[in-house]
Amino acid sequence: KPEPIEYAKKDVTWNMASTEYVKDVLQSLEAKILAYDPRVIQVGYLDYSQGSGSRSIVNSLGMDVQDADEMQYIVASVVVKEEEEVKDASLVEVVYDFEKYDLDSFVSRVCDKALNKLKATPIPSCTCPVIFEKDTMTSLFAAFTGLFNGELMYKGISPLKDKFNEQIFSEQITIIDNPKNTDCLSIANFDDEGCPTSSKTLVDHGKYVMMLHDTRSANRMHTKSTGNGFKSGYASSVSVQPMNCYIVPGNDSFEDLCTKIKDGFVVQNLAGLHAGLDFVSTNFSLQCSGFWVKDGKRDKNVTLVTVANNFLNMMKHVISVGNDLDWSYHQVVSPSIAFEECTISGE
Structure with missing residues:
Protein backbone atom coordinates (compact mmCIF):
# COMPACT_ATOMS: atom_id res chain seq x y z
CA LYS A 1 0.00 0.00 0.00
CA PRO A 2 1.45 3.39 -0.96
CA GLU A 3 2.45 5.73 1.83
CA PRO A 4 0.35 8.91 2.10
CA ILE A 5 2.02 11.96 0.57
CA GLU A 6 1.90 15.39 2.17
CA TYR A 7 1.89 17.90 -0.68
CA ALA A 8 3.94 21.08 -0.58
CA LYS A 9 2.94 23.84 -2.97
CA LYS A 10 4.97 26.84 -4.10
CA ASP A 11 3.40 30.14 -3.07
CA VAL A 12 4.45 31.83 -6.32
CA THR A 13 2.47 33.32 -9.15
CA TRP A 14 4.20 33.23 -12.51
CA ASN A 15 3.34 36.16 -14.76
CA MET A 16 4.14 34.60 -18.12
CA ALA A 17 5.10 37.21 -20.72
CA SER A 18 3.46 37.46 -24.12
CA THR A 19 5.48 37.06 -27.32
CA GLU A 20 5.30 40.78 -28.11
CA TYR A 21 6.34 41.73 -24.60
CA VAL A 22 9.33 39.37 -24.73
CA LYS A 23 10.38 40.86 -28.05
CA ASP A 24 10.32 44.37 -26.55
CA VAL A 25 12.24 43.23 -23.46
CA LEU A 26 14.99 41.56 -25.50
CA GLN A 27 15.35 44.59 -27.78
CA SER A 28 15.63 46.84 -24.72
CA LEU A 29 18.09 44.43 -23.13
CA GLU A 30 20.34 44.46 -26.20
CA ALA A 31 20.35 48.27 -26.30
CA LYS A 32 21.14 48.57 -22.59
CA ILE A 33 24.02 46.08 -22.83
CA LEU A 34 25.64 47.82 -25.79
CA ALA A 35 25.33 51.20 -24.04
CA TYR A 36 26.69 49.97 -20.72
CA ASP A 37 30.42 50.42 -21.42
CA PRO A 38 32.49 51.30 -24.53
CA ARG A 39 34.37 48.04 -24.08
CA VAL A 40 31.18 46.04 -24.68
CA ILE A 41 31.45 45.27 -28.40
CA GLN A 42 28.82 42.63 -28.97
CA VAL A 43 25.81 40.85 -27.55
CA GLY A 44 26.72 37.22 -28.16
CA TYR A 45 23.16 35.97 -27.82
CA LEU A 46 19.90 36.64 -26.05
CA ASP A 47 17.37 33.99 -25.17
CA TYR A 48 14.03 33.74 -23.45
CA SER A 49 12.31 30.48 -22.53
CA GLN A 50 9.12 29.57 -20.77
CA GLY A 51 7.53 26.23 -20.18
CA SER A 52 5.47 24.01 -17.93
CA GLY A 53 5.29 20.32 -17.24
CA SER A 54 3.67 17.73 -15.07
CA ARG A 55 4.33 14.19 -13.99
CA SER A 56 2.13 11.51 -12.49
CA ILE A 57 2.43 7.95 -11.24
CA VAL A 58 -0.64 5.71 -11.30
CA ASN A 59 -0.71 1.98 -10.67
CA SER A 60 -3.07 -0.83 -9.70
CA LEU A 61 -1.86 -0.80 -6.09
CA GLY A 62 -3.55 2.50 -5.36
CA MET A 63 -0.76 4.88 -6.29
CA ASP A 64 -2.14 8.06 -7.87
CA VAL A 65 0.10 11.13 -7.44
CA GLN A 66 0.73 14.23 -9.53
CA ASP A 67 3.18 17.14 -9.61
CA ALA A 68 3.45 20.20 -11.87
CA ASP A 69 6.07 22.86 -12.59
CA GLU A 70 6.42 25.96 -14.70
CA MET A 71 9.19 28.46 -15.35
CA GLN A 72 10.49 31.32 -17.46
CA TYR A 73 14.01 32.70 -17.74
CA ILE A 74 16.26 34.95 -19.79
CA VAL A 75 19.85 34.41 -20.90
CA ALA A 76 22.36 36.93 -22.18
CA SER A 77 25.93 36.59 -23.44
CA VAL A 78 28.24 39.60 -23.67
CA VAL A 79 31.54 40.08 -25.52
CA VAL A 80 33.98 42.76 -24.33
CA LYS A 81 37.28 44.01 -25.74
CA GLU A 82 40.14 46.16 -24.46
CA GLU A 83 43.06 46.72 -26.81
CA GLU A 84 43.57 43.25 -28.33
CA GLU A 85 42.09 41.26 -25.46
CA VAL A 86 38.60 39.79 -25.93
CA LYS A 87 36.53 38.13 -23.18
CA ASP A 88 32.94 37.01 -22.81
CA ALA A 89 30.47 36.05 -20.10
CA SER A 90 26.88 34.90 -19.83
CA LEU A 91 24.14 35.02 -17.23
CA VAL A 92 20.94 33.03 -16.75
CA GLU A 93 18.15 34.46 -14.61
CA VAL A 94 14.80 33.01 -13.59
CA VAL A 95 12.10 35.69 -13.87
CA TYR A 96 8.76 35.33 -12.13
CA ASP A 97 7.31 38.62 -13.37
CA PHE A 98 8.95 40.76 -16.07
CA GLU A 99 6.84 43.78 -15.15
CA LYS A 100 8.56 43.87 -11.74
CA TYR A 101 11.96 42.70 -12.93
CA ASP A 102 15.05 44.95 -12.61
CA LEU A 103 16.49 44.74 -16.12
CA ASP A 104 19.22 47.30 -15.35
CA SER A 105 20.55 45.11 -12.55
CA PHE A 106 20.71 42.14 -14.92
CA VAL A 107 22.62 44.24 -17.47
CA SER A 108 25.17 45.47 -14.95
CA ARG A 109 25.79 41.96 -13.59
CA VAL A 110 26.34 40.27 -16.94
CA CYS A 111 28.47 43.14 -18.28
CA ASP A 112 30.59 43.41 -15.13
CA LYS A 113 31.09 39.65 -15.19
CA ALA A 114 32.73 39.98 -18.60
CA LEU A 115 34.57 43.24 -17.93
CA ASN A 116 36.15 41.84 -14.76
CA LYS A 117 37.95 39.24 -16.88
CA LEU A 118 39.95 41.91 -18.74
CA LYS A 119 43.57 42.64 -17.87
CA ALA A 120 43.82 39.40 -15.90
CA THR A 121 47.27 37.86 -15.37
CA PRO A 122 48.68 34.80 -13.60
CA ILE A 123 50.06 35.16 -10.08
CA PRO A 124 53.08 33.43 -8.54
CA SER A 125 52.42 29.97 -7.12
CA PHE A 141 29.84 20.88 -4.12
CA ALA A 142 27.60 19.38 -6.83
CA ALA A 143 30.52 17.27 -8.08
CA PHE A 144 30.87 15.71 -4.62
CA THR A 145 27.22 15.14 -3.63
CA GLY A 146 27.81 11.47 -4.48
CA LEU A 147 29.50 11.32 -1.06
CA PHE A 148 26.00 10.90 0.39
CA ASN A 149 24.73 8.42 -2.23
CA GLY A 150 23.48 5.23 -0.56
CA GLU A 151 24.15 3.12 -3.67
CA LEU A 152 27.80 4.23 -3.76
CA MET A 153 27.98 3.73 -0.02
CA TYR A 154 26.77 0.12 -0.40
CA LYS A 155 29.34 -0.52 -3.13
CA GLY A 156 32.11 0.89 -0.93
CA ILE A 157 32.93 3.66 -3.41
CA SER A 158 31.98 6.68 -1.30
CA PRO A 159 34.87 8.08 0.78
CA LEU A 160 32.35 8.39 3.66
CA LYS A 161 31.52 4.67 3.81
CA ASP A 162 33.02 4.20 7.31
CA LYS A 163 32.42 7.70 8.67
CA PHE A 164 28.74 7.65 9.70
CA ASN A 165 28.12 9.86 12.77
CA GLU A 166 31.67 11.19 12.57
CA GLN A 167 32.76 14.83 12.30
CA ILE A 168 33.71 15.08 8.62
CA PHE A 169 33.48 18.85 8.03
CA SER A 170 33.83 22.09 9.95
CA GLU A 171 31.09 22.79 12.51
CA GLN A 172 30.06 25.68 10.25
CA ILE A 173 28.87 23.25 7.55
CA THR A 174 25.29 21.93 7.59
CA ILE A 175 23.90 20.24 4.48
CA ILE A 176 20.19 19.71 3.82
CA ASP A 177 18.39 17.90 0.99
CA ASN A 178 14.74 18.91 0.64
CA PRO A 179 12.84 18.22 -2.61
CA LYS A 180 9.88 20.10 -1.11
CA ASN A 181 11.83 23.32 -0.55
CA THR A 182 9.53 26.00 -1.93
CA ASP A 183 12.41 28.46 -2.32
CA CYS A 184 13.61 26.39 -5.28
CA LEU A 185 12.56 26.54 -8.92
CA SER A 186 11.22 22.97 -8.88
CA ILE A 187 9.80 20.91 -6.06
CA ALA A 188 8.93 17.22 -5.89
CA ASN A 189 6.38 15.82 -3.46
CA PHE A 190 7.33 12.29 -4.51
CA ASP A 191 10.26 10.74 -6.32
CA ASP A 192 10.10 8.79 -9.58
CA GLU A 193 9.34 5.60 -7.67
CA GLY A 194 6.35 7.20 -5.96
CA CYS A 195 8.02 7.45 -2.54
CA PRO A 196 7.19 10.57 -0.50
CA THR A 197 9.94 13.17 -0.28
CA SER A 198 10.97 15.05 2.85
CA SER A 199 13.59 17.39 4.26
CA LYS A 200 16.73 15.55 5.40
CA THR A 201 19.82 16.83 7.18
CA LEU A 202 22.83 15.03 5.70
CA VAL A 203 25.53 16.88 7.64
CA ASP A 204 24.69 18.54 10.95
CA HIS A 205 27.28 21.13 11.99
CA GLY A 206 29.99 19.03 10.39
CA LYS A 207 28.74 15.62 11.56
CA TYR A 208 27.71 13.12 8.87
CA VAL A 209 24.26 11.91 9.95
CA MET A 210 22.31 10.68 6.91
CA MET A 211 22.67 9.27 3.40
CA LEU A 212 20.30 9.35 0.41
CA HIS A 213 18.46 6.27 -0.87
CA ASP A 214 16.16 5.02 -3.57
CA THR A 215 14.26 1.78 -2.89
CA ARG A 216 17.04 -0.43 -4.26
CA SER A 217 19.85 1.03 -2.19
CA ALA A 218 17.53 1.21 0.84
CA ASN A 219 16.68 -2.49 0.56
CA ARG A 220 20.35 -3.38 0.22
CA MET A 221 21.14 -1.49 3.42
CA HIS A 222 18.01 -2.65 5.27
CA THR A 223 16.37 0.74 5.60
CA LYS A 224 13.71 2.86 3.88
CA SER A 225 13.95 5.03 0.78
CA THR A 226 14.55 8.71 1.51
CA GLY A 227 12.53 9.67 -1.57
CA ASN A 228 15.61 10.31 -3.71
CA GLY A 229 15.00 7.85 -6.52
CA PHE A 230 14.90 10.06 -9.62
CA LYS A 231 15.37 9.62 -13.35
CA SER A 232 17.67 11.89 -15.33
CA GLY A 233 15.32 11.47 -18.31
CA TYR A 234 12.04 9.77 -19.20
CA ALA A 235 13.71 6.68 -20.68
CA SER A 236 16.52 6.41 -18.13
CA SER A 237 16.53 4.20 -15.05
CA VAL A 238 15.98 5.38 -11.50
CA SER A 239 19.08 6.20 -9.46
CA VAL A 240 19.90 7.92 -6.20
CA GLN A 241 20.00 11.67 -6.81
CA PRO A 242 19.94 14.72 -4.54
CA MET A 243 17.24 17.31 -5.14
CA ASN A 244 17.23 20.81 -3.72
CA CYS A 245 20.37 19.98 -1.76
CA TYR A 246 22.25 22.89 -0.22
CA ILE A 247 24.86 24.06 2.24
CA VAL A 248 23.07 26.19 4.81
Missing part, protein backbone atom coordinates in the same frame (compact mmCIF):
# COMPACT_ATOMS: atom_id res chain seq x y z
CA CYS A 126 51.50 30.05 -3.45
CA THR A 127 49.45 28.54 -0.66
CA CYS A 128 46.92 31.05 0.60
CA PRO A 129 43.38 31.58 1.93
CA VAL A 130 40.78 31.05 -0.82
CA ILE A 131 37.16 32.03 -1.31
CA PHE A 132 35.10 29.90 -3.65
CA GLU A 133 32.48 32.35 -4.92
CA LYS A 134 28.92 30.95 -4.78
CA ASP A 135 28.78 29.74 -8.40
CA THR A 136 32.13 27.94 -8.26
CA MET A 137 31.39 26.54 -4.80
CA THR A 138 28.06 25.28 -6.14
CA SER A 139 29.85 23.51 -9.02
CA LEU A 140 32.43 21.94 -6.70
CA PRO A 249 24.21 29.83 4.47
CA GLY A 250 25.99 31.71 7.22
CA ASN A 251 25.79 35.37 8.25
CA ASP A 252 28.71 36.97 6.40
CA SER A 253 28.34 38.92 3.17
CA PHE A 254 30.79 38.33 0.34
CA GLU A 255 32.57 41.54 1.35
CA ASP A 256 32.86 40.19 4.90
CA LEU A 257 34.51 37.03 3.57
CA CYS A 258 37.08 39.14 1.69
CA THR A 259 37.80 41.10 4.86
CA LYS A 260 38.28 37.90 6.84
CA ILE A 261 40.82 36.36 4.47
CA LYS A 262 42.63 39.74 4.20
CA ASP A 263 45.09 38.54 1.53
CA GLY A 264 44.09 35.66 -0.72
CA PHE A 265 42.42 34.46 -3.88
CA VAL A 266 38.77 34.44 -4.97
CA VAL A 267 37.83 31.65 -7.40
CA GLN A 268 35.13 32.88 -9.80
CA ASN A 269 35.44 30.42 -12.69
CA LEU A 270 36.41 26.74 -12.85
CA ALA A 271 37.34 24.67 -15.91
CA GLY A 272 37.75 20.92 -16.44
CA LEU A 273 35.68 20.09 -13.38
CA HIS A 274 35.07 16.39 -14.03
CA ALA A 275 38.51 15.70 -15.49
CA GLY A 276 40.36 17.48 -12.70
CA LEU A 277 38.95 15.77 -9.63
CA ASP A 278 39.14 12.29 -8.14
CA PHE A 279 35.88 11.34 -6.42
CA VAL A 280 37.34 8.48 -4.38
CA SER A 281 40.22 10.44 -2.85
CA THR A 282 38.36 13.83 -3.20
CA ASN A 283 41.59 15.42 -4.49
CA PHE A 284 41.07 18.11 -7.11
CA SER A 285 43.26 20.31 -9.28
CA LEU A 286 41.31 22.67 -11.52
CA GLN A 287 42.13 25.50 -13.87
CA CYS A 288 40.50 28.66 -12.64
CA SER A 289 40.32 32.43 -12.74
CA GLY A 290 39.15 35.14 -10.38
CA PHE A 291 40.80 37.98 -8.50
CA TRP A 292 43.34 38.62 -5.77
CA VAL A 293 42.27 40.18 -2.48
CA LYS A 294 44.70 42.53 -0.78
CA ASP A 295 43.97 43.98 2.67
CA GLY A 296 40.40 42.71 2.34
CA LYS A 297 39.72 44.54 -0.94
CA ARG A 298 39.64 43.48 -4.58
CA ASP A 299 43.10 44.06 -6.05
CA LYS A 300 43.76 42.55 -9.50
CA ASN A 301 42.15 40.11 -11.91
CA VAL A 302 43.80 36.68 -12.13
CA THR A 303 43.72 34.02 -14.85
CA LEU A 304 45.59 30.90 -16.05
CA VAL A 305 46.17 29.42 -12.60
CA THR A 306 45.07 26.16 -10.97
CA VAL A 307 43.55 25.64 -7.53
CA ALA A 308 44.21 22.35 -5.74
CA ASN A 309 43.23 20.72 -2.47
CA ASN A 310 41.48 17.71 -0.97
CA PHE A 311 37.73 18.38 -0.70
CA LEU A 312 37.20 16.52 2.58
CA ASN A 313 40.19 18.19 4.18
CA MET A 314 39.30 21.63 2.83
CA MET A 315 35.77 21.39 4.24
CA LYS A 316 37.26 20.85 7.72
CA HIS A 317 39.14 24.16 7.53
CA VAL A 318 36.44 26.77 6.92
CA ILE A 319 37.00 30.41 7.81
CA SER A 320 33.39 31.45 7.18
CA VAL A 321 30.26 30.57 5.20
CA GLY A 322 28.63 33.39 3.22
CA ASN A 323 24.99 34.48 3.24
CA ASP A 324 24.63 34.67 -0.57
CA LEU A 325 22.79 31.41 -1.27
CA ASP A 326 21.04 31.74 -4.65
CA TRP A 327 18.87 28.88 -5.93
CA SER A 328 18.16 30.33 -9.38
CA TYR A 329 17.74 27.27 -11.65
CA HIS A 330 19.95 24.91 -9.56
CA GLN A 331 18.95 21.78 -7.65
CA VAL A 332 22.27 21.63 -5.79
CA VAL A 333 23.61 24.91 -4.45
CA SER A 334 26.07 26.50 -2.04
CA PRO A 335 26.81 30.01 -0.80
CA SER A 336 30.32 31.46 -1.08
CA ILE A 337 32.74 29.89 1.41
CA ALA A 338 36.13 31.10 2.64
CA PHE A 339 38.73 28.42 3.39
CA GLU A 340 41.97 28.58 5.35
CA GLU A 341 44.15 27.58 2.40
CA CYS A 342 44.45 26.03 -1.05
CA THR A 343 47.43 25.58 -3.32
CA ILE A 344 47.49 28.02 -6.25
CA SER A 345 49.78 27.12 -9.14
CA GLY A 346 50.61 30.02 -11.41
CA GLU A 347 53.80 31.61 -12.65
